[in-house]
Amino acid sequence: MWEQFLLYAGIGKDHILDLDMGLDHLLFIVALTVTFHPREWKRVLILITAFTIGHSATLALATLEIISVPVNLVEFFICVTILITAIANLFSAEKINTRHLWLNYLIAMFFGLIHGLGFSNTLRALLMGSSDLLTPLFAFNLGLEFGQIIIVVLFSFIAWISMDIFGIKRIHWNLIISSVIAGMALMLIRDRIPGILS
Numbered sequence: 001m002w003e004q005f006l007l008y009a010g011i012g013k014d015h016i017l018d019l020d021m022g023l024d025h026l027l028f029i030v031a032l033t034v035t036f037h038p039r040e041w042k043r044v045l046i047l048i049t050a051f052t053i054g055h056s057a058t059l060a061l062a063t064l065e066i067i068s069v070p071v072n073l074v075e076f077f078i079c080v081t082i083l084i085t086a087i088a089n090l091f092s093a094e095k096i097n098t099r100h101l102w103l104n105y106l107i108a109m110f111f112g113l114i115h116g117l118g119f120s121n122t123l124r125a126l127l128m129g130s131s132d133l134l135t136p137l138f139a140f141n142l143g144l145e146f147g148q149i150i151i152v153v154l155f156s157f158i159a160w161i162s163m164d165i166f167g168i169k170r171i172h173w174n175l176i177i178s179s180v181i182a183g184m185a186l187m188l189i190r191d192r193i194p195g196i197l198s
Contacts, residue, residue, distance in 0.1 A: 008136040012143025015122055017150065024078050024188060025115060027181050029151050031085040032108055034177045035092055037170060038156040048148060050105040054112020055119060056141055062120035063137050072195035074117040079188040081111040086182035089174055119144060
């Protein structure tokens with residue numbers, strides 16, 4: 001059982017860190033956190049937790065086949081969440097007020113629901129024919145969270161070097177990173193439109 005737990009936790013971690021399979025989720029996490037300075041790690045933690053609550057809910061529901069959404073539609077809307085988040089970043093002020101912050105938490109949780117459906121597609125394929133669902137589900141989710149933490153820590157370190165060492169202004173850092181993410185999201189959306197039209 002412990003070996004099975006470690007196996008699925010590893011798959012979850014690798015899924016979100018894989019630049020091919022997990023690029024969309026990676027882009028979303030970076031877009032979610034880019035407006036914050038690394039010193040605001042508590043706010044980032046709350047934001048990532050809100051996203052986690054959202055995607056954990058639909059990951060469980062979809063893996064247990066309580067809800068079902070077409071894969072192509074889920075993949076398309078995941079890219080839309082990235083684009084919306086990146087564009088919202090471009091219009092956000094250098095400092096976020098408390099009301100705006102709570103709105104960010106709610107949006108992160110809502111978008112997490114969509115991303116959870118995407119994660120479930122991978123897990124369901126792995127569990128095909130398996131009688132034990134709860135242990136792999138919990139382990140896979142834990143692996144995803146560990147992968148997210150790695151992304152946030154690495155990106156925060158790069159942000160700290162860029163802003164505190166090289167002196168890039170926070171507003172410019174946000175503008176550069178969010179613009180790149182928005183451009184990449186548009187390309188992903190373009191690539192996935194044929195899938196929802198077929």
